[in-house]
Structures are given as C-alpha cells and as structure tokens.
Amino acid sequence: MTSLPPPxxxxxxxxxxxxxxxxxxxxxxxxxxxxxxxxxxxxxxxxAYGASPEGTFLNRVHTFEVARDSxxxxxxxxxKSCLHCDNAPxxxxxxxxxxxxxxxxxxxxxxxxxxxxCGLCAWACPYGAREMDSAAKVMKKCTLCVxxxxxxxxxxxxxxxxxxxxxxxxxxxxxxxGDPDSDVSQLVxxxxxxxxxxxxxxxxxxxxxxxxxxxxxxxxxxxSLCAPAPQAAPNAQPTxxxxxxxxxxxxx
Amino acid sequence: MRSPLGCWAGWIARWKGYKMHPAPSLIxxxxxxxxxxxxxxxxxLGLRAPTGLGAIILFGLGYGLAGAGLIAAAxxxxxxxxxxxxxxxxxxxxxxxxxxxxxxxLVVMAPHAASSAFAATPLPVLGWLGxxxxxxxxxxxxxxxxxxxxxxxxxxxSTPPVFLLAALAGGAALAAQITLALWLMxxxxxxxxxHWLAGDRRFATAGSTAGTATGLGALGRVRLLEPPHSGRNYxxxxxxxxxxxxxxxxxxxxxxxxxxxxxxxxxxLSGGYLAVALALLAHLGGMLAxxxxxxxxxxxxxxxxxxxx
Numbered sequence: 001m002t003s004l005p006p007p008x009x010x011x012x013x014x015x016x017x018x019x020x021x022x023x024x025x026x027x028x029x030x031x032x033x034x035x036x037x038x039x040x041x042x043x044x045x046x047x048a049y050g051a052s053p054e055g056t057f058l059n060r061v062h063t064f065e066v067a068r069d070s071x072x073x074x075x076x077x078x079x080k081s082c083l084h085c086d087n088a089p090x091x092x093x094x095x096x097x098x099x100x101x102x103x104x105x106x107x108x109x110x111x112x113x114x115x116x117x118c119g120l121c122a123w124a125c126p127y128g129a130r131e132m133d134s135a136a137k138v139m140k141k142c143t144l145c146v147x148x149x150x151x152x153x154x155x156x157x158x159x160x161x162x163x164x165x166x167x168x169x170x171x172x173x174x175x176x177x178g179d180p181d182s183d184v185s186q187l188v189x190x191x192x193x194x195x196x197x198x199x200x201x202x203x204x205x206x207x208x209x210x211x212x213x214x215x216x217x218x219x220x221x222x223x224s225l226c227a228p229a230p231q232a233a234p235n236a237q238p239t240x241x242x243x244x245x246x247x248x249x250x251x252x
Numbered sequence: 253m254r255s256p257l258g259c260w261a262g263w264i265a266r267w268k269g270y271k272m273h274p275a276p277s278l279i280x281x282x283x284x285x286x287x288x289x290x291x292x293x294x295x296x297l298g299l300r301a302p303t304g305l306g307a308i309i310l311f312g313l314g315y316g317l318a319g320a321g322l323i324a325a326a327x328x329x330x331x332x333x334x335x336x337x338x339x340x341x342x343x344x345x346x347x348x349x350x351x352x353x354x355x356x357x358l359v360v361m362a363p364h365a366a367s368s369a370f371a372a373t374p375l376p377v378l379g380w381l382g383x384x385x386x387x388x389x390x391x392x393x394x395x396x397x398x399x400x401x402x403x404x405x406x407x408x409x410s411t412p413p414v415f416l417l418a419a420l421a422g423g424a425a426l427a428a429q430i431t432l433a434l435w436l437m438x439x440x441x442x443x444x445x446x447h448w449l450a451g452d453r454r455f456a457t458a459g460s461t462a463g464t465a466t467g468l469g470a471l472g473r474v475r476l477l478e479p480p481h482s483g484r485n486y487x488x489x490x491x492x493x494x495x496x497x498x499x500x501x502x503x504x505x506x507x508x509x510x511x512x513x514x515x516x517x518x519x520x521l522s523g524g525y526l527a528v529a530l531a532l533l534a535h536l537g538g539m540l541a542x543x544x545x546x547x548x549x550x551x552x553x554x555x556x557x558x559x560x561x
Binding site: 002004054060061064067073075076091092095098118122126132194199249252 | 328329330331332334335337338340341343344345346347348351396399400401402403458459460462464465466467468471472473474475476477478479480481483484485486487490491498499502503552553554557558
C-alpha cells in the first residue's frame with residue numbers, strides 16, 4: 001500500500017557532517033559495491049568503457065563552493081542519498097504499491113518485482129534520490145542497507161550502512177533519529193543539524209551538520225577575486241530529429 | 253504495410269533513441285488520450301447523439317484515440333507486463349486513479365456506444381455516467397503533474413484547466429460542435445496564457461534555491477564547484493532539459509496561435525467541414541507544441557544540485 005504509515009517512533013537514518021567530509025567518494029563506491037552484489041537488481045553501468053559512461057548510483061557526492069563577503073570561499077563536499085522522509089512524496093505517487101515506507105523503522109524501500117518503471121516517484125522526489133536502472137528498468141534507491149543493519153550473520157561492527165562503515169573521515173553517522181537520546185539525535189542537537197529543502201514539506205529523517213567556521217582574512221572584496229572566470233557556454237548542437245526541429249525553429 | 257500500432261512503436265523507439273526529454277510517448281499520450289476522452293465526454297452527454305454509421309465513426313474515434321493514448325503510455329513503462337498492478341493504489345496515487353477512471357469510463361460508455369451504433373437507441377444514464385468518468389480521467393491526468401511539488405511550475409491550480417480545456421475543446425471540434433468548440437478554444441487560449449504567466453514566477457515563489465537545497469545558504473552564496481561525475485545520469489536526462497527551452501517563446505506563440513487562436517478564428521468564420529478539419533489539425537499541432545513545452549520548461553528542483561535549472 002503506497003499510503004504513508006503513521007509517523008513511526010523509530011526513525012532510522014543518517015547524519016552527514018559537512019564539516020568533516022573530505023569528498024573522497026569512498027561512500028559512493030562502497031554503496032555501489034554492496035548494493036550491486038547483494039539485495040535486488042545490480043546497479044548497472046552503461047557504456048562503461050565508451051565515450052559517455054553512465055551508471056546507477058544510490059549515493060553521490062557533489063561539491064559546492066560558498067562565497068562569503070568577508071572571508072575566503074568555502075569548499076563543501078556534499079554527499080546526497082535518500083533522506084527517508086517522514087512525508088515521502090515518492091511513496092504516495094506510486095501506482096502499483098512497489099514504493100513503500102516501513103511502519104516499524106521508517107525506511108523507504110522499493111519492491112522491485114512490483115515496479116513498472118514509470119519513473120513518477122523519481123519525479124516526485126525533490127532531492128534526486130531515486131534513479132531508474134537502465135538495465136533492470138526498475139527504480140533503485142538507498143535501502144539504508146536494510147540487508148546489513150539487521151543482518152545477524154555479520155559481525156556487530158558491520159551492521160551499519162556500507163557508506164557509514166567505510167567513511168574514513170567519520171563524516172557519516174547512522175542511528176535512530178526518532179529517539180531524542182540516541183547518539184545521532186544528540187549530535188544533531190549539539191551541532192545544529194538541518195533539513196534539506198524544508199520548503200518542500202518532505203520532513204526528511206536524515207540530517208546534515210553545517211561546516212564549522214573557517215579562516216577569515218582581512219582582504220577587501222575577496223569574494224569578487226575568487227569569483228569564477230566566465231566560461232563560454234558549451235555549444236552542443238543537437239542532431240537528428242531534435243536537430244531538425246532546432247534548425248526549423250531557428251529559421252522562424 | 254505496417255499496422256498503425258507498429259508505426260507508432262517504431263516512431264516512439266526512434267524518438268527514444270535520442271535520449272531526450274520531454275518523452276515523446278508522454279506527449280502523445282496526454283494529447284491523444286485527452287482528445288479521445290474529450291470527445292467521449294460530449295458523446296456521453298448527448299450533445300451530439302449519432303446513430304448507425306455516424307456513431308460507429310465518432311465513438312470509434314473516441315475509443316481509438318483514448319486507447320492509442322493508453323498504449324503509448326505503456327511504451328513509456330520499463331515493465332509493461334506489470335501494468336495491471338497500476339490499478340491497485342487509487343487511494344493515494346493519481347496515476348493509479350487515472351488508470352482506474354480511464355478503464356471505468358471506457359467500460360461504462362460501451363453499452364451507450366453500442367446501443368447508439370447498432371440499435372439507434374442512446375442510453376443517456378450510462379452516457380452521462382461515462383461522460384463524468386471521462387472528465388475525471390482527464391482531471392486525473394492533469395493531477396499526476398499538478399501534484400508534483402518538486403516541479404513548481406506544474407504544482408499550481410493553473411495546470412488542470414489547460415488539460416481539461418484542451419481535451420474538451422478538441423473533443424468538441426471532433427464532434428463538430430462549432431459554437432461550443434469556438435468558445436472552448438478561446439477559454440483554452442486564456443488558460444494557457446495564465447499557466448505560462450503564473451508558471452514563470454512559480455520557481456521563485458516556491459523558494460527552493462541552491463542555498464536551501466544544500467542548507468548552506470545562511471553561510472553565503474552557494475554554487476556548484478564540481479558535479480558528482482563528469483557524465484550524464486538518469487536524473488539529468490529525465491528532468492533537467494535546458495536545450496528544449498531555447499525556443500520557448502516561439503513555441504508558446506505556436507501553441508497559442510495554432511492550438512487556440514487559429515482554430516477559434518476558423519470556427520468563427522465557417523462551420524463547414526473543411527474549416528473544422530483545418531481547425532482540428534492546427535489545434536493538434538499547437539497542443540503537441542504546448543505539451544513539449546510543458547515538459548521542457550518543467551524545471552525540477554533537483555537541477556539545483558547540478559547547478560542547472
């Protein structure tokens with residue numbers, strides 16, 4: 001059933017520390033590794049050795065620059081995966097019931113054998129957390145490593161999501177964000193953890209911790225010195241039917 | 253000679269080969285199924301009550317267009333063989349509601365259509381019920397898009413009127429209801445203008461920026477320094493479509509001119525079959541341009557994570 005369950009007391013999720021993340025992409029690789037070799041359809045790559053390789057990932061690291069008026073720009077590495085929202089818009093739009101949020105721990109999952117690959121859930125997600133696998137034609141998303149965290153056959157220290165287990169900087173934390181006394185909840189309270197795009201009304205479970213203050217320099221107008229040089233827009237000419245349409249419209 | 257279905261499949265496959273959005277199958281689906289269900293609304297209400305051969309042609313057209321739209325939609329699925337599951341989640345999902353309503357409309361209307369065609373006896377109660385279901389189907393189609401908050405341009409009251417009026421105006425023209433079609437074309441033009449004018453401000457109104465997307469907005473001005481990977485991915489291919497917007501203003505003029513103004517003028521000048529046929533052709537072309545734009549201009553907030561809109 002794709003109606004959302006009542007908010008669960010237990011809210012398993014991640015806390016990601018943007019102060020500590022070094023942007024090494026180890027979480028991306030370990031996530032792809034675990035989720036290709038274990039539960040569900042593997043995360044496929046397309047044209048892996050060709051001119052335009054492309055692949056399915058459940059976790060990606062973006063890098064942003066924050067320009068500040070009176071301090072050097074700050075580089076922030078920004079890992080992003082499913083936020084396991086309390087008010088998950090991806091779940092309610094699913095026409096088949098493949099997409100669901102677990103009542104017991106709040107994990108959002110996809111039943112791949114019921115997924116028709118319509119892609120509507122990916123459109124409903126503001127964060128880009130869901131990607132359709134080009135080979136299996138089903139929607140893939142972060143499972144919070146549900147096949148690790150409850151897995152009694154693994155040593156206890158391995159019963160955390162692969163991304164958390166592998167992070168060499170200790171920038172990723174896993175726990176119950178529904179319990180105010182848990183380590184992760186206290187970390188969020190102490191460091192001023194925040195939601196991504198709160199205006200979207202998704203009530204994400206995952207929280208992000210802001211970067212701590214960094215160097216300040218007394219150089220006037222430092223921000224404009226650090227502004228990126230203007231770049232020529234990429235001049236990709238569409239080909240085929242789209243190209244014909246483009247040229248026809250250009251002539252109008 | 254290839255069957256029409258085979259031609260469609262080939263056409264869709266060719267378009268899909270260009271790996272671009274807006275998805276042609278979705279454009280075809282929304283335009284053609286809308287037109288078919290719009291025609292069925294008027295046939296169900298009995299505004300035009302054909303019997304015999306006339307009924308076979310008109311109901312056939314309505315069922316054919318609506319059905320062709322559903323087939324085109326199935327091409328858009330990764331796993332069409334599981335499509336029956338899409339009838340199960342009508343409690344929460346507009347896409348599931350659309351499937352249920354579409355099937356219900358076609359089934360409920362069938363005795364009315366058959367009785368009109370073969371016994372020259374319309375069945376008004378089933379016709380009316382079918383018309384209501386057909387109208388609800390068009391609304392459900394529109395709500396699939398209007399419900400998506402992550403696309404601020406679509407998430408607005410001005411989206412359903414465009415879908416409803418396009419279907420009803422085109423359907424009225426197909427049923428050769430000249431005066432009705434004329435006024436509906438005018439209303440459609442107004443609805444499209446309202447949707448564009450409101451839509452151009454929607455992204456700013458929704459308040460999502462690179463600052464809120466990363467939560468770093470309070471620290472300074474946020475811009476993407478490095479994307480997560482150098483190639484493309486599913487999200488960029490599906491939802492971030494900057495190239496298609498290059499000709500947005502021209503496409504708007506084509507959509508408004510060919511889709512609403514020209515058909516209205518033609519219908520005002522002459523009620524002859526040639527005028528109606530030309531009005532329909534222009535309307536169809538205009539609506540294809542409008543739907544293309546609808547997807548090309550969508551501007552999903554996920555683009556903020558990629559330094560794009």
